[in-house]
Amino acid sequence: MMMKLEFENISELRSDVAEMLAKSIHEWAEKEVIPYRAQIDDEVEIADRALKKLFLDIGMQKLVVPEAKGGAGISFEDLPQVLLRSFEEIGKADAGIGFVLSALISASISSMGTEVFDYLSDKLSAGLCKIAIFPPQFGKSDFKGFELAKAVAVGDKIKLKGFGRPLNSGYDADIFAVFCNYSGISVAFVDAENVERSEQIKSTGLVASKNCDVRINAEIEKTRILTGDAWKKLYTYLNLCLSALCVGSAYDSCRILRDWAEKRTIRGKPLGDNTVDAAVIANVIREALEAKAVAQMLTKIMLEDRDDEEVYAFSVVAALKCSDSAFNSADRAMELMASQGYAREGLLEKQWRDAKSIRTLLNPSHLLLELSANYFGSKLW
Amino acid sequence: MMMKLEFENISELRSDVAEMLAKSIHEWAEKEVIPYRAQIDDEVEIADRALKKLFLDIGMQKLVVPEAKGGAGISFEDLPQVLLRSFEEIGKADAGIGFVLSALISASISSMGTEVFDYLSDKLSAGLCKIAIFPPQFGKSDFKGFELAKAVAVGDKIKLKGFGRPLNSGYDADIFAVFCNYSGISVAFVDAENVERSEQIKSTGLVASKNCDVRINAEIEKTRILTGDAWKKLYTYLNLCLSALCVGSAYDSCRILRDWAEKRTIRGKPLGDNTVDAAVIANVIREALEAKAVAQMLTKIMLEDRDDEEVYAFSVVAALKCSDSAFNSADRAMELMASQGYAREGLLEKQWRDAKSIRTLLNPSHLLLELSANYFGSKLW
């Protein structure tokens, strides 16, 4: 049985830089992740080590850091396609590591051209660094229903207060990118020492992202805050990274299913020759292809001269679609593989848990409402 | 309330020819279709007249016919993006007319570079012409389960026999493109006089496509048959046309919903400010955007140097996705509009019936199995 899964990106999205990087990531995956994947959720040091190699040795952490500071200095013109390819490869290996990197990269990109970028570049060049995104959120009752951290200007400084749960890495981030209500929606960058952390939370998947509730109580320089549309840029790039990550995840589920299906017989025939099973297989593939198409489209329009709002809105659609597809691919593949999909050793269940975690963290209902607000200009919530 | 629905195609898919044609079609729609849409399903002459204008006056029938024969002579390099834009515009007006045109265009394209093309070009230049596609199908019991029409070479001629239901226009087509088993899967072009028609079938939608069961009993020249991968090319272009048509349909549902929602209050607030309604609206938009992204991706890869199999397989995915989306957009919009969506005068119910018809005619289960066969090389059915 032969399964053709390759579906090369459209020509405008191919670049030598992207390919080179994808190759390094592929090698990293083969060496640092693939052999240990069945244990990665139980032995946290595996993910820690792999993450460190990816961030530092391959240098993904410094992807946008200027060459002068030891980074790769990828420019805006190359970024989208580089992210598309890189995160797809990471998604085939470990979505959790990719998730942590998504936050770091989108936060750094959102600061490009500002003083925050200099600060981040220094931090990112100095050694392993993780950035946690502290997004608008629904809160506990003591949080009185404010969705953004509170920012108040006091002289030259800004006082920042907030309590809640970061998107990622709350437990071990070095920097927090905090969504706050400072002249609209802004993003403040806060060092970890100003953040009080609760116990680490056990969660469904994405083991590389160690999270917890945090209390932010900081006084920061005004230069540490990004106003205007920076938060949208952050989300747009985050959505791109996550979309690509999910494409990789969906492809990995296809591959796992293929490897299993090749050996499988049902009612005396190869599995794929039973039409009911073939129909499920087709749906698994279809999800992966659709996700790949949508992620490419997002990448492509990010390279074009378009209205930021339009790109942002489409990035929301793309992230939702790709995370849906990644989950559906894994879920339906598991339907066929049954206990062998559900067992840890089979790897599929890891993709299934990770994909579901990303989908849940995207908080689809909230994003959809935002989308509606965006398109209808209506006042929601 | 302001609804931004525009999402311009990616730069590589924009062309002056495509825009010019789209503009003519838009004008045609405004003049020939929009004012009569609520009656179009009951008064068949409306669709007949509009179709004729589109086919002949705008010349969509002769899109690929060489300029020497009075056609537009659009080349392979321009075709995909022209089809994308044109069918999107047609889909906003009347999917049935677009459906008939899809069959005509994909059949003619599949013959380009062969003697069949000359024959078709003459026919298409001579006056209004409709081509019915007679696809592989599941049959009646007397059909003994053959899915392709039988073709047998007798001397220089080929005898062709088949019974079943064309995809479109069986009742009034001038030419039938018959899938038959002649050295693999081939497509034979048969004049209507060799086709015996049963009574016209009443159906759910797509009123411009008058269909019926047909009995084919013909003797044709060997030059009237396309062997090799022609049938795949036919389907690939058909899938492109239908994908674009469905994008237009989904966008039209969004527009209808917007126009209605703008005036609507629920519980004293504008409809879109109720989060539950906003969530439905968002899903309607999301479907349209996803479809548009996937249709663009199909168009783009058709312009690239790719394996035909890959393009064909993706075209199947795209057509399924876009028809799903067109139906879902209309269906969920109807959920909000309730009786006003269900009434004929509201136009939404027409898009709903037409989109469902396209989706049903694509025969998703069959296509999915084909996709699976394609990817797994398995022997199905």
Add this chain to the structure above:
Amino acid sequence: MEFARIREFESPLERYMAEIIRDWGEKYVIPHRRNFDEDWKEHRTIEPALEKLMVDYGIQTAVWPEEFGGWGLGSSDYFGSICARVMEEIGRYDTGIAVSVGVTLWPIFVIAVKPHINYDLCAEFAPLFMRKKLTMAANAMTEPQGGSDIENLDELKGKTIRTTAKLDGDEWVINGHKLWPTNSGGVADLFGVVCTTNPGVPDEKNFAYIYVPADLPGVKQGEPYRKAGMAADKNSDIWFENVRVPKRYRAWGEGLDAKYFRIIISTGCLGSAGMALGAMENIYEILFEKCSELRYRGRPLKENTAVAAVLADIAAEIEICRSAVYTYARMLDRPDYYGDRFSAEMIARGRALKLKVCDACCRVAERAMDLLGHYGIDRNYDVEKHWRDVKIIQLWMGGRQLCQMDVARYFYDCKQL
């Protein structure tokens, strides 16, 4: 094939009614069903079918108490089960006729179902339905602004009702505009009209349910709307212009009208789910036949596992839905055991039932069409007719959203929806 239900609660009357409906359906519906779409306005073949069922078989008398010549269904301990079954059996043939019949019985529920039987009003209106003449009723509820918001009693307390009833001596004077009631467009002889005695004030006391004979001066009906399907159900505008009716035509009076009106919601949900169930069963029957007959590469369609999987999903969906419909029907049968039919609990459970069964029905119809490919859109296969028809069952009575809000309110104790 009988799909799952607890059969112990099938009463002799239920069985009898099911039998006559089957007989009627085969004789008076099936031969004409494929032409119903063209008959949407004239009802040339639809009306005789209705007449047979309502007059000759007597269904139009079913709810009225026995002392007034009815069958006394309103006092039966099998009230819910019989209602569900009647809607299921008629729905199998045509959900449009089902709703047309159901809506004729509906307004009568407010005054002729135990424990709230208004003998005076029964004496007033029962004779109309005892005539050997097709007699229909309609529930004039929905208004142009706000749609089915009116049903949203718990939240709005009648605040948004714009049809007014003003007491003038011994008469109510009614003014207003209603939209889309089943059996409008000239069909109904009697309307149950939802109005307010104090517009804009959210208080259930102002909610009035008043019976209005259709032939009174000032009652004006529009032409029926053309719809995607559901040809047997005529929907139109009704205008009430200074229509005067005796004071006693108000069902119960302040507060009680709103209270007992709620049986309209619980039974409406049951009936909707019942007819949707019937449609699904007919789709199942058609699929069984066609997928045995149609062949693909040498085998009946149903013998291909991919097709069988979809067929199985459809059958399983019907199993679940039928269990649920008859469980809820039983709960309505026995208010002593499960609570009043007009209670918030029974309304929420009814909304939940309607929500899920209608969703299932639409999905079943969609998938059945897809399975049949180009036969799926062929009117001669009848599946596409059901598909067009049943969508509106999902949409009426406030559609999915209103169902959801009622369910959330009860099951999650929501206060501000």
Add this chain to the structure above:
Amino acid sequence: MEFARIREFESPLERYMAEIIRDWGEKYVIPHRRNFDEDWKEHRTIEPALEKLMVDYGIQTAVWPEEFGGWGLGSSDYFGSICARVMEEIGRYDTGIAVSVGVTLWPIFVIAVKPHINYDLCAEFAPLFMRKKLTMAANAMTEPQGGSDIENLDELKGKTIRTTAKLDGDEWVINGHKLWPTNSGGVADLFGVVCTTNPGVPDEKNFAYIYVPADLPGVKQGEPYRKAGMAADKNSDIWFENVRVPKRYRAWGEGLDAKYFRIIISTGCLGSAGMALGAMENIYEILFEKCSELRYRGRPLKENTAVAAVLADIAAEIEICRSAVYTYARMLDRPDYYGDRFSAEMIARGRALKLKVCDACCRVAERAMDLLGHYGIDRNYDVEKHWRDVKIIQLWMGGRQLCQMDVARYFYDCKQL
């Protein structure tokens, strides 16, 4: 909140068992539940919970006839309803424990449920379960090649079974390899083993169901598998190497083994649906609490209509599923009315139920996670645990596809699937 069901069939025993399980769950499961995942191999907190329920509360004796010290559930006219309720109530706390308990009772059904009670074998094995010691059983069915194909009795007639039973004098000699039974990995004391007396020959006569005590020579169990969830359910390999048991350990003999074995399918489907139902109910309870507590822009989460809509869908899904579970349970209660529990009809209905309820349960868990956003993946909110757990309920017993084929075979009279 009690979701819909016909309450008339709730027997005193059912109510009593429900009460003790609620009491047990709150005391012995809830305090440890969040650590079950880490306890998947050792069962340090899981085993005491099981022991309490099985030994102290006596559930492990429930099915055995009263004359052997059991509760005689196998002879009860409420057999199905009680099974469903027990699985539902345990499932509310932990579906892993539910399946572990259910599978202990399961193999006993073949010999201790009316009308097929094998008193000799009951006398043989009942004492094991009367001990004041946790005693478990397992159903050794699935094999490495072909997975759950073995359950596919109607189609394959046991043809694909590779575990062999060969008569040698007065003893069966059993050889084979079984995979993934619940309660393997060292848990079970007694196995019900599906084997063939004539490998490769499709004839139900060759189908043998033989009881094998786990401590016999030649029985070897592997280490439990690590899974996505369902920590309380240990699954492993079992190898039988020339295991010898007395001839009378075969349940019934030629033909009858296959016939009565089918009660395993119908009750397995009911039990699976019952525990999935329990998990959904617990998810509902958690959502109710958390969506009242969590706030978004000044309101409890549940008071936002978009959230309320999802919450409502979930509640409505549970309403429907519970109606269906107890309808089927009632049908199993009364074979005199609805047909034998091992009949093709009841198996197909059971498959339909399992198919739909498991689908619903997975979807409910998914949507609940999505609603809670970053709390959805938090193990302290317990929803994600249910989500991981319940997926395997959908997958076991042949998963969706086998369910679909059984349903299609019965409901559409398919012959070649």
